[in-house]
Amino acid sequence: MTLLHKTYGKGRVRVMCVHRDGGRHAVRELTVQAMLTGGFDPAFTHADNSTTVSTDTVKNVVNIVARETMTLPAEAFCQAVAQRLLDSYAMVETATVTAHETRWSRLSIDGTPHPHAFTLDGNGKSVAKVRMGRGGALTVESGLSGFTILKTTGSGWANFVKDPYTTLRETHDRLAATSMEASWLWSRPPADYPAANALILDSLLRVFATTYSHSIQDSLYRMAQAALASVPEIETVSLACPNKHYLPIDLSPFGLDNDNQVFVATDEPHGQIECTVGR
Template identity: 60%
Template structure:
């Protein structure tokens, strides 16, 4: 029977990089997955390990490249790491690197950013995916997973088909909240990846927050359009947004009305809205 495809590597390689510029420190905590493909079929089919790089070695290379490149952005770090495997091992045909970041935000005191103190930022986990084929281009994607945001008004859901299965009432004023997974593909390298990523996320939030939403679908498309306009180095952006529902509570049993003031938060079951917006 043929071996159709194979790849292997090391997952959840955790590394914290500290880049020191005098008293000013920058920190980058990553969980890295490094997967390789190439001339490894005989390890599966003939118990022949002669071409197989040990996964412990794959892990060690992550740490070495981290030590040699403390100041690189995650995007640049992943590309350098992928190329290192290709440079060392001719039997490797392609490398796929995925890095998830644990965010640490710099503390400020008296309006002055502290040079080496940080607090954990748990809203969303940035990630980078880099895929490098020997002799070919690098496919690079950045994004964020589980980034939660909401607005308490300026969102509606109206004029949808109604039939005997429909029980949801129409509304022109509702809360809108989500925990978004978003990713964007790079067609070129920006002057600074962290700055460009911050501009993309800031643009998404600004469109969501400052414009009326006819639906999550309506907002996502316009958010994607704005992100592409703001950062010309990305070719497309994908967003997946599960609704975090807030259901108005019925307080009539207590002689009280509820003018969109008190809600039951729930995330199951949730609407799942997804789209990809690209350049024409």
């Protein structure tokens, strides 16, 4: 028997750092996964751990690098963790580090930003993922996970295949909502990761909100095109969007009409639409 693939590491390393600048503080919370490949075959095949780094040690490396570099953008932080693992352990061939950011927004009291009080930003999490080998960064990705958006008109679903299995009616005016998973692959680093990521998100949302959607497929392709046009340093954009369905309720048994006003909310089962668009 042959060991065809192996990797291991530490997941859900949750780290919060506070940067203090006098009385004004800033917070950063990341949930990190660091996965390694390399010369670890004996641990799998011969019960020999002599070349295997403990996953607890991997966690410690994440925390130490956080202490040193937590003010960096998530992409640069992931690169720093990957580089430290490669520099520290000769048996490691690649390190893949992923960080989901929990965003905290500064509270305002009577219109004045508070120096050390924050509220949780509930819509989605920023994601950075770096895969690094001994020759340097192999891939750098940024993105968003679980970013939920909705519009109440400007969306339809019509002219689709109809056969004896079809029960869905056509519509040219429906609610469109999704919990978006989005990622983009960098061909080269931008001057400012947070600014570039914000511009990409703005491009995605602008297309979603301001243009008619013939389908989620139609919207996703044009959203990705806009993101690629907005930031030249990205190579591809991948979007995965499950439909969050809001279905009109039939109120006719009660002598009432329902002109797209009252809906039942459900996301089970849901349509799953995914695409990757490149230059």
